[in-house]
Amino acid sequence: STDSVESGQARDPGALNSAGRAFPALAPTFGFRTSLGQWLSLARLETRTLLRSLPFLVLMLFGLLNLTGNLSSELNGRFLYPVTHRMLSTIAGGFDLFLLIVIVFYSAELVWREKKHRFHEIQGSLPVPSWTFLTSKFAALTVLILVSLTLAMGLTMVFQLVKGFHHLEPGLYLRGLFVMSFSEWLLLAVIAMFTQVIGRQRYLGFFLMMLYFLVNTFGPELGMEHHLFFYRSTPAVIYSDMNGYGHFADAALWFKFFWGLLAVIMLTVAARLWPRGSQDSLWPALRNLPSRWRPVHSGIVTAAGLGFMACGAFIYYNTNILNDFEPGDDDERVQANYESQFKDYQKNPSPRVTAVVAEVDFYPEQRRVDIRGTFDLANKTDQFIEELYLNINPLQELRSLSLDNGLTLTEPTQWDQETGFRVYHLTEAVAPGRTVKLSFDLGADIDGFVNNGANPEIVANGSFISNLDYLPRIGYLSDLELTVPTDRRKQGLDPEWSMPSLDDPENLMTTFISDADHITFEAVVSTCAGQTAIAPGKLQAQWEQDGRRYFSYRVDEPILNFYAFLSGRYEVAREQWHDVDLEVFYHKDHAVNVPRMLESMRATLDYCTASFSPYPYEQLRIVEFPRYRRFAQAFPGTVPFSESADFISDLRDTDNIDMVFYITAHEIAHQWWGHQLIPANVPGGQMITESLAQYTALMVMEKDLGPSRVGKFLQYELMNYLRGRGAERDEEMPLFREEGQSYVYYRKGSLVFYALRDYLGEDVVNDALQEFLMAHLDQGPPYATAPELLERLRERTPPQYAYLIEDLFETITLYDNRTEAVTCTRTENGRFRVVVDYVSRKYQADGQGLEVEVPHQDWVELGVFGEDADGQEIQLCREKRRLTTGEGRLEVIVDQEPKRAGIDPRNLLIDRVVGDNSKAVSMGAG
Ligand SMILES: [Zn+2]
Structure with a gap:
């Protein structure tokens, strides 16, 4: 048992000899109880000394001051409520460095304290086992970490209360700080003490620690990206109010457990190599190791070692066998391969999707989705179509694929596993003008965990998948091409990439959705009990079957081939605007800005219907999704919003920019700019969708908030535009020929259209926009282009301002x-x-x-x-x-x-x- 072994160690004749002579008269007892008593009093002593030491107090003070600074500074004019997960990341950003210094410094301090006070020879001679020294000091370090984390938590909680935010989440602090962070700090404390013990001197120990940090920092950059290579390294964890630690927790906890087992081995070895008395160098200690080694050490090391290997194997099974291990720059390689292998197919005729019927079943807890459906594929070309090109997300298993009317699909003649691109030869060619029906059955089932880049789309609460990623896409997809010259050069492609030219009329025949014009759409989406499943369109029916919930949706107007399916546990706010149902589906703790979103929806609908055209759908909804992805995206009548910003924006100070109102207005404006007026996939397309959405949002915002607050927003846009063009590494384009630079189509777009409104008048600009929209509404190809809009604006510009069109746009x-x-x-x-x-x-x-x-x-x-x-x-x-x-x-x-x-x-x-x-x-x- 433990006590006999450890007391055996204490009776080691060598230890007694080093003291010079024994103390036979005292007849001491060396049982477990004695050891425990010694341990407790040592641990208490070490902890007290540590917590009262000046460097600790000074470092903590600076840490807390720095944290306070970080708490009070806000980024980019976005003012968010101090929700707890933000507090946790602020602690990581503003306090962690100080805690790291404390741990590394005090590991050395603790190991060498007796020596510093010239007490080490006496200590070494005491009849106390070495493990007592090590573990009591480690316990002191543990308490120090706990105290530091508690201080940081206390400060952030006070900050939350001072900000008038009362939704404190002690449970989340517990998990975030006292499980997730604490375990990492413990692992750091172990290696910090271990390096001191084997370094045998303070500075050599520090040097070894520095090596450790260097390896952990630069190793991944040298291509060693697996977390299994780096002690203490775990996959990144993102907390979401909607989905908690979700599927990120598994991966992180398994890695922590894995490193914890290694830490146990390091601690055991460190205890045996403890620099007892005046044993200064490592070699004698190593030589003595076998004589000091006891069965219990072998037991601990063997058990931990076996556990370590088994756990490592389990992690490897998850990250590399159940899932694909994907190095960071792998996407670029895959994209480059796609382009070089398949671009030739782009010139072959391909059918276009005209109707979609889908059945989508979410199994959120299992992180699984099954999708069955049919596409009507029309041959709108004047050639026979002999081959069908399909892109199917390689995450998905394709269970069946068939064509109607006796057309059969052979096995794919080509199938690229990495991109999911497949070529099918049709047994009978599809004649021009003919439509065939393609039926498919596929699904994605996410098992285990990955090393990096966990799937953010199919999750326990807040799944959000779009057809571009989860339903088959037809033909070669130019949107997968790499566009940045340096990336292209690195992958051996021609560095020059440019969008399809405006001059070729053929390029005006398609949009960024390359495989369809307008489609009809209906879907039945099901999910588990307790969740709501959402797709674009009007809810036709809703029922329960076998404990699952079913929702049937249909859009009565033709839409872009661009839709999404979502599932989550939602609260719903409902209002009515004329004949349109307004709905916001939100997470229960995120109700605060929902009324403001509804106001913005209403205001934007009012403005756009009065200025441009009627709203085409019977419902308009906003749906929240987890902050793994940070954007809002406008699908027909359905706009998913990330929980990352607008749901937690703090609008109480009216001097701040009202991002909730503005972003909502922008997204709702896309129901016109992007959905009713669809640009061709040529330069300047984003001016039509994004710049006009910015302009509309500015107009709606100005009516609600007044010109001076819009002025403030424009200053922010101007600064971001100047910063963006300063950082441009390629070539800045004029607005009407932009090729995807966001600082041009968002930032400059806002400034340009606001100025134009100021010079020409709102009615003049809106008349031009309305005429432009009407010329394309429900027309299909050829699609809208920026030069067309410029012509309409030019016609309306008084001669003295004629130079403006050139200056602003061209x-x-x-x-x-x-x-x-x-x-x-x-x-x-x-x-x-x-x-x-x-x-x-x-x-x-x-x-x-x-x-x-x-x-x-x-x-x-x-x-x-x-x-x-x-x-x-x-x-x-x-x-x-x-x-x-x-x-x-x-x-x-x-x-x-x-x-x-x-x-x-x-x-x-x-x-x-x-x-x-x-x-x-x-x-x-x-
Ligand atoms: Zn937009």
């Missing part, structure tokens, strides 16, 4: 507008004469950012601002004046005392330097 034009001085004098009749001295320059940049100054005589806003009785800024003058290049002077007379004035003070034009456009007024004599 070139990269920037201004450097600056106000040098503003003076004001009183006129005889008590009014105020304001004189603005300015410098104005205009530049055109090429795609690489090279700027050339162009002389100009452009119309720029002159703005003068005063204050109302409450001290709020009000605009006293706003008029467009014609400026000239370089220095100039403008004059205006206003009725009230001016405070600030300048040229283009609202930054309607893209200005390289934000903030110098206006200046405070200095009052002159007179």
Whole structure:
């Protein structure tokens, strides 16, 4: 038993000899109880000393100060409620480094403390087993970690309460800090002590720790990506309010257990190699190891070792056999292969999907989905179709595939396992104009866990799959191509990638959905009890069968071949807008902004139906999904929103940008820009979908919140645009020929359309948009293009502003507008004469950012601002004046005392330097 072995160790004649002589008169007892008593008093002593030591207190103080700093700074104008999982990641970002330093420093401090105080020889001679020293010190370190985590938790909880956020989640703190983090810190403490013990000196121990950190940091970058290679390494864990730790917990806990077993071995070895007394070097200790080694050590090491290997094998089985182990850059290789092997098929005729009927069964707990369905495939070409090209997500098992009307499918003549691309030869060619029905039965069943990149789509609560990933797609998919030149070069492809040219009319015949025009859509979606399953369309019926819930949906209008299926435990908020059912499906703790979302839905529907066209569906719904993916996406009448932002945005301070209202308006606007007006898959397409959604959201927001808050938002857009073009590594495109750069189609798009509205008037811009929409509504190919919209805008632009279309859309034009001085004098009749001295320059940049100054005589806003009785800024003058290049002077007379004035003070034009456009007024004599 343990006690006899350990007391045996204490009676080791060698140990007694090193003390010089024995103490026979005391007749000490060395039973387990004695050892335990010794251990407890040692552990208490070590802990007390540790917690009272100055470096610990100082480091904790700095850690908590830094954490406070991180808590109070918010990113990118997004103000979110301090929900607990955010607090946990803030602790990881702002406190962990200090705790790491504490652990590494005190591991050394603890191992070498007796030596430092020249007490080590006495300690080494005491009749106390070595494991007592090691484990009591380790216990002290454990308490130190617990105290640190508790302090961090206390601080974040106080922060939550101070912010008026009362939904504290002690259970989540327990799991996040005292299971997930704590276990990692313990593993760190073990290796930190182990390196000190085998290093035999403090600095050698630190050096070994540094090696460990270097290996863990750079190993994965050298291509060793399996977490099994790196002590303490586990797959990333993402917490979601909707889905908890979900499927991430399994992987993380198995890895932690695996490393924990290795830690047990390290601790046992460290106890045996403990630098007892004046044993300074490692070699004598290693030589003595066999004589000090007892069956219990063999027992512990053998059991832990076997467990370690079995656990490693189980992990390997999960990550590499049940699932594919995919190195980080593997996607690029797979995409490159797809392009080089299959691009030739793009020119062969392919049928287009015209009708979809689907049955989708979610089994959320098993992380499984089964999909059966039919596609009507029409040959809209003038050629016979002899081969069918299908893309099926390799995650899925294809159970059956068939064609109607006696057409049979042979086994695929080509099948790429990595991308799921299959080529089928048709026994009889499909004639032009003919439609065939393709039936399929497939499913995805996610087993076990992966090393990295766990599937975020099929989860226990909040599954969200789209047809682009989970239903068959027809033909070669150009959206899988790599587009970034450096990525292409790395994979041996021609680095030049460009979108299909606008000049070839053939390219206008298809959209980003390459295999369909409009489709009809119906689906029955089922899920487990307690969850709601959602698809686009009106809910036709709902029933229960065998403990499962079924929902049948149909869209009465033709839609894009772009839809999604979702399943989750939802609360629902319902309202009515004319004949349209408004619904928000949300997680029970995320109700706070739902009313605001409904307001935005309503406001956007009002604006778009009045300005552009009727809303085509009978329902409009927002559905929440877990924050594994952070975006919102507009499907027909159904808009999934990530839980990451808008559901937890803090709107209580009305000075902040109302992201909930804005993002909702943007997504609802896509029901027009993207779903009713569909761009061809050519450059400028995103200007039609994204820039117009931004413009619509700005208009809706301005009506609700007023121009000054929209102005604030535009400043933020301008800053992001300038930052985006500064970071461009390839080539910046003018807005109407953008090729997918988001800083161009979102950020610049907002600025451009807002400015255009300001110069031309809202009615003029909206008339052009409405005419453009009507020309394409329900028309199918050829699809809409940006130059068409420009023509419609150009027609409506008064001659003096004609240059604007070119400056805003067709070139990269920037201004450097600056106000040098503003003076004001009183006129005889008590009014105020304001004189603005300015410098104005205009530049055109090429795609690489090279700027050339162009002389100009452009119309720029002159703005003068005063204050109302409450001290709020009000605009006293706003008029467009014609400026000239370089220095100039403008004059205006206003009725009230001016405070600030300048040229283009609202930054309607893209200005390289934000903030110098206006200046405070200095009052002159007179
Ligand atoms: Zn969008």
